[in-house]
Amino acid sequence: MDNTFSRRGVLAAGGVLLAGLAVGLSACAQPDSLAEQAKKGDNKNYVAGDGSVTEFAKADRTAPVALKGTLFDGTAVEPGVLKGKVTVLNFWFAACAPCRVEAPQLEALHQEFKGQGVQFFGVNLRDEKATADAFDKTFSLTYPSFDDKDGAVLLSVSGIVPPGAVPTTLVLDKDGRVASRVLGGIEKGTLKALITSAVAE
Template sequence: MGLSGCAQEDALAQQAKAGDNKNYVAGDGSVTEFAAADRAPAVEINGKLFTGTTIAPSDLQGQVTVLNFWFAACAPCRVEAPQLEALHQEFKDQGVQFLGVNLRDEKATAEAFEKSFNVTYPSFDDKDGSVLLAVSGMVPPGAVPTTLVLDKQGRVASRVLGEIQTGTLKALITAAVAE
């Protein structure tokens, strides 16, 4: 009696075993929304942006925050960068802040990426994993890109694993702003 019928591989496990040397596991594109009553406590992010600015948990209070986990060599990150910037421009006057979370790059590489894609919002230098650790359970360590929308209390309101779709992320941000 074997249990082989119980062991079914998911798409992320298959990517990890592929051996294609892309150095990331692409998310499956799934979108998860969390009802306000079911949200975990506010995330406790303490980190430093490439600009040198330090971000504390209080900086995520009182406004909707979009956190996008990325690095320069990630192909889907390159595709979604212009879309994220367009949404940043659309929502910044509504008090929505966008913050990138760069997981691998040195400052010069991150800045070159931001310049190439005209990204104007700042990013965390998270090579030490402190921001990623603060959202553990919400962002799988290897699933890049991942985008979180935090509500005005700093709680995760929604998550997109993988490359964003502009309309979907716009709807998630709009819902969080309306709360």
């Protein structure tokens, strides 16, 4: 069993750090909610996460993410873009209802943290450029998204992001390693605390 730990909870006002019981991931014997949703076959076309938050201790983080792909505007992104910056990766697609709910919160956090060296990227797994652009316009999103229909970005975080779990949001530390993960729609205050923690490292 590694020392990775998971904590659940809603942040109190004022950006209080996450609270709750730390639970070893490898010791968790609860039913797999993602697998259960996949078995239902209810045609919603995505598997919603349960909102669980996992933080990874610095000593237990995996190797830096080998992030490589192309943004919808045609810009090629190489792994070096992660070095020295906290990075937020949000996996989404336009027809995903929770993605639509959280989009304004992600944009608000992008605006709040961009002056602190934090960069945001969406990772779109299904949509064509016109659909992704319409989503960005609808929710006034100013951070870019990867066109990841080929799964290259998703593959770079294999084992961290379940293939069908959308939305999923990752916070990468300044070395490009996954510091925390939210499965399912974000709570703005929770993600703010996770970003703040990564910035402070």
